Amino acid sequence: MTTTIGLEIHVQLATRTKMFCGCSTAYGDEPNTHVCPVCLGLPGALPTLNAEAVHLATRLAVALGCEVHEVSEFSRKNYFYPDLPKSYQITQFDQPIATGGCVPIATDRGARSVRLTRAHIEEDAGKSMHAADITLGGETLVDFNRCGMPLIEIVTEPDMQSGEEAYEFLRNLRRLVRWLGVSSGDMEKGAMRCDVNISVSPDPARRGTKVEIKNLNSFRSVKRAIDHEEQRQARCLADGAPIMMETRHFDEVQGTTTAMRSKEASNDYRYFPEPDLPLLQLDAAELASVRTHMPELPWEMQSRFERDLGLSPYDAALLTEERSTAEFFERTIAIHNNPRKVASYMGTEVARLLNERGKTLAETRLTPEALAGLLAMVENNTISNTASKDVLPLLADAGATPAEAVEKLGLEQVSDASAIEGFAREVIAENGTQVEQFRGGKEAVLGFLVGQLMKKSRGKANPKLAGEVLGRLLK
Ligand SMILES: [Zn+2]
Known part of the structure; x- marks a missing residue:
């Protein structure tokens, strides 16, 4: 048929x-x-x-x-x-x-x-x-x-x-x-x-x-x-x-x-x-002026996002559903040039927040500058990706800058090796059994020890650095 x-x-x-x-x-x-x-x-x-x-x-x-x-x-x-x-x-x-x-x-x-x-x-x-x-x-x-x-x-x-x-x-x-x-x-x-x-x-x-x-x-x-x-x-x-x-x-x-x-x-x-x-x-x-002033069409922009920025078809479609969202995305990547990261963050964390608030992006106080700033802080390890989720509502609801929000929440990630070394020595002293196992060749135990260190730092330690410091001290 x-x-x-x-x-x-x-x-x-x-x-x-x-x-x-x-x-x-x-x-x-x-x-x-x-x-x-x-x-x-x-x-x-x-x-x-x-x-x-x-x-x-x-x-x-x-x-x-x-x-x-x-x-x-x-x-x-x-x-x-x-x-x-x-x-x-x-x-x-x-x-x-x-x-x-x-x-x-x-x-x-x-x-x-x-x-x-x-x-x-x-x-x-x-x-x-x-x-x-x-x-x-x-x-x-x-x-x-x-x-x-x-x-x-x-x-x-x-x-x-x-x-x-x-x-x-x-x-x-x-x-x-x-x-x-x-x-x-x-x-x-x-x-x-x-x-x-x-x-x-x-x-x-x-x-x-x-x-x-x-x-x-x-x-x-x-x-x-x-x-x-x-x-x-x-x-x-x-x-x-x-x-x-x-x-x-x-x-x-x-x-x-x-x-x-x-x-x-x-x-x-x-x-x-x-x-x-x-x-x-x-x-x-x-008529000529209508032609000249025609903006890039949603499907044209969608394929450009996939082709030139390497976005997934899903992310590209999502970002071009509304013109204001697409423009927000473009202004954000003009400041923080990591299109895939920005797209995925907008498609997950930002979308979730909008969904919870029942608002459109334009109805919140989130700006491209603030989102770009937030993602830059995650990338340079000032805050963890997890912590960024607590920062986002302050940007969207109160119009705070990322620096203000991070300070207010006390989320600044500890990337200072000497501070982390202090935590690492405590962890090693308190977890004799796991330390023995690690030294006996069971390297997977390192994950547990990093977890203990993160807990001691109340989530603020840079996890990557914590792993490196622990690994060094244990050897
Ligand atoms: Zn009439």
């Missing part, structure tokens, strides 16, 4: 106001408080295009390697639905702002590239709340706050073959939109939504019947819906039952899909050019 998957993703552009009016895009406010004649579709109201939305869409399209069209067109997509007061949606149809492009993904089948068909700008519809969602006594209420929210819809080619690949694609796309500040990418708040097109066929050369699964609102749901649908279609094929070309709904609780309606053809929407808006003409100079 061959599974073929394409995705359609709606990404909400991070503007302050809606696509065609001045209403706020704030999330979670009282229903129907961010509305006006334009987004309610009242007679005579005219749309005005939000320039920032176009800028963000352009930025994303350039980053995705799309061909960005200097001239594109808005169209009306006509349909009746209670959450659509105008009875049409302003979108782009045969002349979208961008075509082509791709997103790289890492999968079980190796590193691959998912091609994009197109990206177009459109407005969102309102939100119906059915009795199933909330207790409304069987009624359906509608919230128009979401009407007219600016979206970019990204349509992929059918290049994915499993739920896992679709999941990886979405993760990488979300990382990019956040990286660029184009969208919050927050699926729980509806800022990123995904529809799946999936077909299963016994013949790899022929595509099966395409089924659409609508409005999946978490990465996990996308994967679960695909896994379920794959099995359902395979069962239909095995039983000789027909697979209908239809739209299906994924039930989060049951983990199953059910038929919603038969699939519309695009001519059902009676698209025509939007008469209230002129053609969208991008400014060539601005």
Whole structure:
């Protein structure tokens, strides 16, 4: 069986106001408080295009390697639905702002590239709340706050073959939109939504019947819906039952899909050019500036970290999940030039601390200077690696410098050979049996004796030096 998957993703552009009016895009406010004649579709109201939305869409399209069209067109997509007061949606149809492009993904089948068909700008519809969602006594209420929210819809080619690949694609796309500040990418708040097109066929050369699964609102749901649908279609094929070309709904609780309606053809929407808006003409100079100012993309940075800095794929992926983390890392290694050490410390100790605090790196007081200073102290044996774990919270919570924190905690490592020699003589005097064993050739006993010395120094002795001094005195 061959599974073929394409995705359609709606990404909400991070503007302050809606696509065609001045209403706020704030999330979670009282229903129907961010509305006006334009987004309610009242007679005579005219749309005005939000320039920032176009800028963000352009930025994303350039980053995705799309061909960005200097001239594109808005169209009306006509349909009746209670959450659509105008009875049409302003979108782009045969002349979208961008075509082509791709997103790289890492999968079980190796590193691959998912091609994009197109990206177009459109407005969102309102939100119906059915009795199933909330207790409304069987009624359906509608919230128009979401009407007219600016979206970019990204349509992929059918290049994915499993739920896992679709999941990886979405993760990488979300990382990019956040990286660029184009969208919050927050699926729980509806800022990123995904529809799946999936077909299963016994013949790899022929595509099966395409089924659409609508409005999946978490990465996990996308994967679960695909896994379920794959099995359902395979069962239909095995039983000789027909697979209908239809739209299906994924039930989060049951983990199953059910038929919603038969699939519309695009001519059902009676698209025509939007008469209230002129053609969208991008400014060539601005487009050039978007290209010039494009930052290094997360996946580009990830491969550079692996290739040039020798980081593991795991560490490189972790550090490039958020742009602020990647920048923190780069500023830290600019001071303490030991990328692998910095990466591993950030991926373990710093990550653990953030996890405990429930904070992001930016929400703590840890600076690249402080982290670099701390790691330098471990490297030059001022403190032990173990002691550094006690120092880190003071840097992150109180904004202390490493020197202040080490002094406050009294953690300075003893690397003075004469002080260590004093401890070593005591250890030798107190552990006659083990000393005999060592001298009798059982060298492993040295570890025990070093442990005794560390205990005497209350953990402050430099363990390496302790071993050397003991070894010398015992011989
Ligand atoms: Zn409005």
